[in-house]
Amino acid sequence: MTTTEPRADRFVRELAELKIPDPAAGRAALWLRLGGTLMVLALVLCVSAYLLAHSTTDPLEQRDAITLGLCGVGAGVVGGALFLRYSLTGFLRFWLARQSYDLDALAERLIDAQKGRG
């Protein structure tokens, strides 16, 4: 890493290039809520489609119900993916931090025990 550019100048330049999301937006929470809403919507669409299909003998209306049902399935898939993406990320970050902390604590206990014996 050989550069003649002073570190402070490089820092300012790199910060200027950094894509900073609007901190006020809280996008992760928004996507998570959207995912949950889509899953609920999917359920409503599918039940509506089922009821619509059974309330008529008109094939055209039943095709509408099929379309509605497929939209429900699509919304469910997209909603589920969004929900998993934005809920699992937080959980996995927490899990990783927990693992790291536990390993550190274990190592400290082992070293203390070894010092006690030695």
Place this chain on the structure above:
Amino acid sequence: MSALLQLSGIRAAHEGITVLHGVDLSVAAGQVVALLGPNGAGKTTTLRVAAGVHPAASGRLLMGGRDVTGVGPQDLARAGVCLIPEGRGIFPNLSVRDNLLMMTFTGRSREEIEDVAFARFPILAQRASQAAGTLSGGEQQMLALARGLATDPAVLLLDELSMGLAPLVVANLYEQVAEIARQGVAVLVVEQFAAAVLGIADHAAVLVRGRIERQGRPDSGFRTDLSALYLGSPT
């Protein structure tokens, strides 16, 4: 040179309890700023806000003139902000060499990282194969600093460097910190024991109950006021 790190009206809370009540502080490149104050004043929270680890409830965090409030610690770290936390943040079960090896994620080679670390802290070269947890407190702090330097920081945030160390070791460590700052790094040091850091600080601030009560050059007048700020003014 304008401030590389600037906290402007920062307020922060822990579990709904406000611990910082509008902190204003700035650190320029090559400057050492000491943030002093009694236990529980909010010094560590200030550092954590500066590193992006703790969210600010209000106020602005500026780096290099750009508003980076709310930016994740990973992005700030990538840009050049390095936090060395209280308790050193090393891996005690790994050897000194492996602790340094883990810093290769920054894109620097193992040799380059070791060269910088061992040149600055020759004792670490002698302890290269030793488990970090078995080093003395001062050596562990040196390792923490060496790991920090491996990230090529532009802003270095140090939390309680002197914790649990002998005065001579602390003086040596702060000499190294001053040397790091002379290379153009902006250094913000949080310290409970004022005497340890005032010798190298260009600027100092005293935080009491989440408010900056006094800041300026750490001259004799500043030092005289310190005890009153730590203990409270006589009534």
